Amino acid sequence: MFELRPIFSALLRSKASPLLILLQLVLTLAIIANAMHMIDERLALMQRDSGLPESELFTFNLRELNPDAPLEQQRRLDEAALRALPGVIDASSISQVPLSQSGSQTGMARQPNAPEEIQGVSYFQGPIQLASTLGLTLLEGRWFNEAEVTATKSNREPSQVILSADAAKQLFGEESALGKQVYIGNDAAEVIGIYQRMQSQSVRSRNLYHTAIYPIESLTMLNRFMVRVEPGQLDSVMAQVEDTLLALEPYRVVSGFRSMAEVRQDAYRNDNAMARLLTLLSVLLLGVTLVGVVGQVNYTLVQRRKQIGIRRALGCSRGAIVRHFLLENLMIALAGVTLGAMAALALNQALMGVFEIGRLPLTPLASTMAGLLLLCQGATLVPALRAAQISPALATRSA
Structure with missing residues (x-):
């Protein structure tokens, strides 16, 4: 807990970058949580039992002329x-x-x-x-x-x-x-x-x-x-x-041959397309967020080279440097996912009035929050390890 004070001080000195990451996390969680919920509902629709031996059935039309x-x-x-x-x-x-x-x-x-x-x-x-x-x-x-x-x-x-x-x-x-x-x-x-x-x-x-x-x-x-x-x-x-x-x-026309698998595919074509689109959107949004986190940590690393060098010269271990960056990111991420959860529930209420979707369950929402926290920590780890390698002499000289 003794490391929290310098972390708070560092965040207060440079507010813009952490705020951008926080807003990005709020939007990411709100959108991804609802997107995953909609994907789950679409998959559940597509997997409903028809009561038929679908793999054994096909249909066709016959028109008498x-x-x-x-x-x-x-x-x-x-x-x-x-x-x-x-x-x-x-x-x-x-x-x-x-x-x-x-x-x-x-x-x-x-x-x-x-x-x-x-x-x-x-x-x-x-x-x-x-x-x-x-x-x-x-x-x-x-x-x-x-x-x-x-x-x-x-x-x-x-x-x-x-x-x-x-x-x-x-x-x-x-x-x-x-x-x-x-x-x-x-x-x-x-x-x-x-x-x-x-x-x-x-x-x-x-x-x-x-x-x-x-x-x-x-x-x-x-x-x-x-x-x-x-x-x-x-x-x-x-x-x-x-x-x-x-x-x-x-004197007749035989046409329209379709297996029941094709009938099912056609029936749920829009649901399948929606699930694919939402999956792609979620992956892209998650990728942008992770790139933003890495960029923010790298930017912080450049801005604090002298500070890191001084702390290293004063005997601060490499592990402490890594822990500092991970804790700093965790604080931002926790604030982001907490606000993001509120935004996700509010967005779900709005979507329920427009689309035929159910209420966002809390368990998947909590899982999405935990997953986003872990990904943010993972995205921070590599830049944090690089920061720990900074030489005290090099940092002081470059300042």
């Missing part, structure tokens, strides 16, 4: 041909693709004409093979049978539904939803099954896992398909699909 094509018959032929391909586990048409950022949602209630008790339910329509293709796990009840699936060219509401566990819990709490009625507007539908989990088509939905399966096949000119393959067979199966379907009916 013949207006007189027998759509239902052609659909059956197409699905059978896809399932017959080597390496295919199952295949199905689907009304919308999970995570695709495009599709339809509805609201549900337990009573007719009642306010919707659950909103943003993404519903997926397809044949009985849809659940198998998506690799869903049944928790209660059963899947649809062939007689319950309706193929239609018009929009209609189902008389039966299968709900995700999250949607069922939202509607019925801890009670079992099996066998109960849900209402889509005025139309009643019986819950015949509950599956574990499937993510909706919208990764921005607040009701991410509120999904449902309808026993309806929409017969339209534009069809979407999902294909599930055996592990390691995705590329080879995908390469065979177009020729297989065109051999059945050449």
Whole structure:
């Protein structure tokens, strides 16, 4: 503690340089702490479980060009041909693709004409093979049978539904939803099954896992398909699909091939770009701060060569010189990170009103403070060691 007095005296004699470093540390901590928090939130979003065997799935579009094509018959032929391909586990048409950022949602209630008790339910329509293709796990009840699936060219509401566990819990709490009625507007539908989990088509939905399966096949000119393959067979199966379907009916267009990994990548493209940008910004800002610390210590070293030489001539050890510079930097850094923590919390409050981010946790903030302190000490060490090598005679002569 006896070294603090000369350190305070030195700082008071030259205020500008320490103040600049202090302000730089305040800004650095405020920005980096919030940037790392936003990066963590983006990574958590991108790593959310879809409930699907993504490595085994791919999707594509098929557009019929013949207006007189027998759509239902052609659909059956197409699905059978896809399932017959080597390496295919199952295949199905689907009304919308999970995570695709495009599709339809509805609201549900337990009573007719009642306010919707659950909103943003993404519903997926397809044949009985849809659940198998998506690799869903049944928790209660059963899947649809062939007689319950309706193929239609018009929009209609189902008389039966299968709900995700999250949607069922939202509607019925801890009670079992099996066998109960849900209402889509005025139309009643019986819950015949509950599956574990499937993510909706919208990764921005607040009701991410509120999904449902309808026993309806929409017969339209534009069809979407999902294909599930055996592990390691995705590329080879995908390469065979177009020729297989065109051999059945050449007057059509097969396009839009994407693996579920690509669908996920597209869905979270903006989040990934934001995480990369914030990481780059944090690294650059940290680099500028460390360069500033090194520059400040080097500047101090030049200004105090005579003082260092005199202290060395009076018997001050090299270790004491190093300790002096480290303590001086630590005092500035402690003040900087303390004020920076306050600035980080204030900035977080402002960002919460603009972006969809949560409150800045104190533990990561404390870790960022500790990391910045250690980096500042590390940046000071090399110039401090160089200062300790100054010869008393050289310092006095150069003064």
